[in-house]
Amino acid sequence: MRIGIVTSGLGIARQCLRKNTSVYRTCRRQVTGSGSPLDLNVDSKTGIAVLSMNKPPVNSLNLEFLTELNIALEKVENDKQCKGLIITSSIPKIFSAGLDITEMYQPDIDRLEEFWRTLQDMWIKLYGMNCVTIAAINGHSPAGGCLMSMSCDYRIMAPNYTIGLNETQLGIVAPFWFADVMLNTVGFRQTEMALQLGTLFKTEEALNIGLIDKVVPQEEVLSAAQQEMQRWFKIPGFARQLSKTELRRPTIEKLLKKKEEDIGYFRDYITKDAIQKSLGMYLESLKNRRK
Numbered sequence: 670m671r672i673g674i675v676t677s678g679l680g681i682a683r684q685c686l687r688k689n690t691s692v693y694r695t696c697r698r699q700v701t702g703s704g705s706p707l708d709l710n711v712d713s714k715t716g717i718a719v720l721s722m723n724k725p726p727v728n729s730l731n732l733e734f735l736t737e738l739n740i741a742l743e744k745v746e747n748d749k750q751c752k753g754l755i756i757t758s759s760i761p762k763i764f765s766a767g768l769d770i771t772e773m774y775q776p777d778i779d780r781l782e783e784f785w786r787t788l789q790d791m792w793i794k795l796y797g798m799n800c801v802t803i804a805a806i807n808g809h810s811p812a813g814g815c816l817m818s819m820s821c822d823y824r825i826m827a828p829n830y831t832i833g834l835n836e837t838q839l840g841i842v843a844p845f846w847f848a849d850v851m852l853n854t855v856g857f858r859q860t861e862m863a864l865q866l867g868t869l870f871k872t873e874e875a876l877n878i879g880l881i882d883k884v885v886p887q888e889e890v891l892s893a894a895q896q897e898m899q900r901w902f903k904i905p906g907f908a909r910q911l912s913k914t915e916l917r918r919p920t921i922e923k924l925l926k927k928k929e930e931d932i933g934y935f936r937d938y939i940t941k942d943a944i945q946k947s948l949g950m951y952l953e954s955l956k957n958r959r960k
């Protein structure tokens with residue numbers, strides 16, 4: 670069963686497009702509504718959209734947030750003025766804590782399936798975006814946060830944070846498409862070690878293995894991303910896009926062919942008693958960390 674989601678951002682985005690105001694044509698415009706966990710600003714002069722995640726406390730990816738992300742990505746992709754997208758966070762010290770673990774712990778099955786389908790859709794969109802995508806990683810970026818970062822074309826990160834696919838530390842397994850993206854990013858050897866060990870790399874370590882591309886001070890992450898975008902904009906768009914599509918298509922098609930099967934695997938796996946127990950313990954350990 671599909672779950673209907675009320676999305677505050679989209680209505681405002683549609684109104685904005687319909688009105689075709691001078692704000693729309695000439696300068697920065699905020700596309701998402703107030704109260705939305707996402708701030709999407711499009712600068713029509715530069716052609717750069719900045720999508721900032723703002724879902725306290727840790728930008729965890731639950732069903733509603735993933736739905737909003739999907740809408741925002743679609744909006745950017747359909748906007749002819751957008752040539753590039755920067756994804757960042759408005760939450761201090763956290764890019765995204767990854768999937769919301771409470772979606773997977775003691776779940777309602779219909780919602781669990783919808784959650785996974787929405788995550789699949791978000792990833793397929795992001796990994797296959799035609800426009801240039803840059804992750805401005807201004808905080809910790811474990812698991813699903815790492816997946817989002819890796820799915821961009823370029824990654825700029827601030828020092829003293831961590832990034833990686835740490836699923837095994839939760840007693841769970843990263844799905845094949847998470848692993849594929851890491852494989853495409855850092856190669857087989859680094860991936861097989863990192864996935865088994867559930868490694869969270871410090872910023873400098875991530876740079877050394879090619880998981881990220883650049884390190885800049887915290888306050889420069891966004892401006893460095895804007896600057897980097899110009900390098901990509903100099904390349905003829907069609908040639909760049911086609912090169913990306915050719916390289917990424919097989920990975921995307923692999924999931925597209927098995928989407929429903931993957932949802933079934935996920936549901937059956939996550940609802941196992943042993944996995945539920947691991948997730949429960951991990952959630953507890955997160956809550957006890959500050960005590």
Ligand SMILES: CCCCC/C=C\C/C=C\CCC/C=C/C(=O)SCCNC(=O)CCNC(=O)[C@H](O)C(C)(C)COP(=O)(O)OP(=O)(O)OC[C@H]1O[C@@H](n2cnc3c(N)ncnc32)[C@H](O)[C@@H]1OP(=O)(O)O
Binds near residue numbers: 812955
């Ligand atoms: C053979 C068959 C195989 C089949 C396989 C098929 C499918 C595969 C199955 C499953 C795949 C699942 C893939 C999962 C991907 C994920 O993304 S899992 C999430 C992993 N994320 C983490 O481990 C991060 C955990 N969080 C942290 O480490 C820290 O919170 C932090 C992000 C570093 C931030 O630290 P800090 O600023 O100190 O904040 P707190 O720790 O105090 O957290 C604040 C509150 O937020 C809660 N929280 C944190 N992270 C999450 C999260 N991911 N989900 C839900 N909630 C989270 C935390 O508990 C605090 O809550 P309270 O304030 O205490 O209530």
